[in-house]
Amino acid sequence: MRILVVGAGPAGTRCALRTAGRVPGAQVLLAGAEPALPYDRVALSKHLVGDLTQEALITHTLADLRAAGVSYRPGTRIERLDLTAREAITARGERIPYDRCVIATGSRSFRLPLPGADLPGVIAWRDLAESRQMLQVARDGGPAVVIGGGLLGLEAAVGLAARGMKVTVLHAVGWPMERQLDYDAGTLLANRLRARGLTIHMPAATVAIEGKERAEAVLLKSGERIPARLVAMCVGVRPNVDLAKVSGLEVARGIVADAAMHTSDPNVLAIGECAEVEGRLIGLVAPALEQAEIAAATIAGEAAIWAPRAESAALKVSGTHVWSGGEVAPANAEAVTLRAGESYRRLWWREGRLVGAVLYGDTSEAGFYQILIASGRPVASRADAALGQAYLKDAA
Numbered sequence: 133m134r135i136l137v138v139g140a141g142p143a144g145t146r147c148a149l150r151t152a153g154r155v156p157g158a159q160v161l162l163a164g165a166e167p168a169l170p171y172d173r174v175a176l177s178k179h180l181v182g183d184l185t186q187e188a189l190i191t192h193t194l195a196d197l198r199a200a201g202v203s204y205r206p207g208t209r210i211e212r213l214d215l216t217a218r219e220a221i222t223a224r225g226e227r228i229p230y231d232r233c234v235i236a237t238g239s240r241s242f243r244l245p246l247p248g249a250d251l252p253g254v255i256a257w258r259d260l261a262e263s264r265q266m267l268q269v270a271r272d273g274g275p276a277v278v279i280g281g282g283l284l285g286l287e288a289a290v291g292l293a294a295r296g297m298k299v300t301v302l303h304a305v306g307w308p309m310e311r312q313l314d315y316d317a318g319t320l321l322a323n324r325l326r327a328r329g330l331t332i333h334m335p336a337a338t339v340a341i342e343g344k345e346r347a348e349a350v351l352l353k354s355g356e357r358i359p360a361r362l363v364a365m366c367v368g369v370r371p372n373v374d375l376a377k378v379s380g381l382e383v384a385r386g387i388v389a390d391a392a393m394h395t396s397d398p399n400v401l402a403i404g405e406c407a408e409v410e411g412r413l414i415g416l417v418a419p420a421l422e423q424a425e426i427a428a429a430t431i432a433g434e435a436a437i438w439a440p441r442a443e444s445a446a447l448k449v450s451g452t453h454v455w456s457g458g459e460v461a462p463a464n465a466e467a468v469t470l471r472a473g474e475s476y477r478r479l480w481w482r483e484g485r486l487v488g489a490v491l492y493g494d495t496s497e498a499g500f501y502q503i504l505i506a507s508g509r510p511v512a513s514r515a516d517a518a519l520g521q522a523y524l525k526d527a528a
């Protein structure tokens with residue numbers, strides 16, 4: 133069986149490796165648009181801040197892939213699938229035949245449609261090449277503006293500051309990482325980042341990026357003008373669905389797939405951030421890898437179904453431990469809060485079960501809360517649970 137995996141991000145690479153290991157006699161070809169070997173996208177933040185070299189980002193060498201039974205073609209963008217002929221057409225016009233094709237084209241960073249958003253020096257951070265561009269500008273120091281105070285924006289800001297830039301973060305909401313943190317945890321985090329030298333404007337509305345040949349300043353609705361040699365746009369992502377669309381596959385917000393990862397064509401599967409599985413988009417690496425495993429099982433003819441789990445996220449490079457899991461500040465839940473020194477912990481409960489948690493400062497209990505949320509176990513003493521696993525005696 134000829135299996136073509138399109139996109140060599142974490143989902144595509146995992147799927148190619150698992151399929152090669154599972155389907156006897158499979159010829160697996162992994163085609164990725166990026167010129168690099170498969171690398172750890174999540175670790176780009178650590179690379180930007182200077183904790184990891186570019187070499188250390190690489191997850192698989194050509195020899196690793198070959199030994200696992202996967203042929204790799206970097207720099208190969210697939211433009212269209214001919215669903216009838218079962219062929220993929222590359223940007224260079226080459227036709228690659230397949231029996232099964234897995235689309236794992238991921239997402240791209242969204243660029244706000246502002247005047248000046250296309251100027252050189254404005255980078256919508258997503259991949260290794262963009263990280264290199266950011267590092268190149270950062271080499272000469274000077275002011276940088278990060279638009280977006282979500283997880284990615286804060287990691288960009290901390291990274292650029294560590295590289296010697298004077299960084300201002302502009303965030304549209306009143307506290308950072310509002311999807312993962314409640315107001316109190318977000319405020320603690322913002323204060324800590326300010327104490328470390330970042331300037332943070334919240335809420336802030338950006339109206340334009342100014343500059344003649346390249347970005348020079350960011351203009352706010354308030355009229356304030358913030359100088360910027362580099363503008364990092366970190367305002368969310370959009371699934372890469374163009375390939376699926378031009379090929380005639382069903383696309384909603386992402387490429388429509390069922391829980392076994394089948395798209396509207398029986399020979400094509402979709403996984404990772406490009407896929408909308410049973411109506412659900414994902415934005416984290418763990419579920420993307422789970423979907424890769426399911427697709428490999430589906431291709432191998434095994435019955436496998438992807439079941440979404442409670443999501444969790446951690447800020448990696450801020451020097452401050454921040455973690456959140458499950459539902460954050462949901463309307464119909466009771467909150468229990470614990471503050472001790474620099475640490476803050478808030479847990480949300482519904483019908484005696486933990487449904488969400490935010491940890492700031494001390495995140496040592498993150499694994500425990502994640503398991504508690506995922507298991508849905510009833511807990512009698514919320515106060516004990518707030519103290520941590522060692523204090524909880526009554527989990528049923």
Ligand SMILES: Cc1cc2nc3c(=O)[nH]c(=O)nc-3n(C[C@H](O)[C@H](O)[C@H](O)COP(=O)(O)OP(=O)(O)OC[C@H]3O[C@@H](n4cnc5c(N)ncnc54)[C@H](O)[C@@H]3O)c2cc1C
Nearest residue numbers: 139141142143165173209210237238239404405415416417
């Ligand atoms: C800096 C950074 C930090 C992050 N930190 C975290 C974190 O801490 N925790 C977490 O869970 N997630 C994090 N994420 C998100 C995580 O990286 C994604 O969830 C994950 O990469 C999704 O994997 P994917 O394989 O679906 O898509 P992607 O990683 O986007 O990979 C898709 C690949 O397909 C290629 N491609 C696209 N179109 C085509 C085409 N037509 N032909 C061939 N190839 C194509 C792309 O070039 C890309 O290489 C972070 C992301 C970034 C950028």
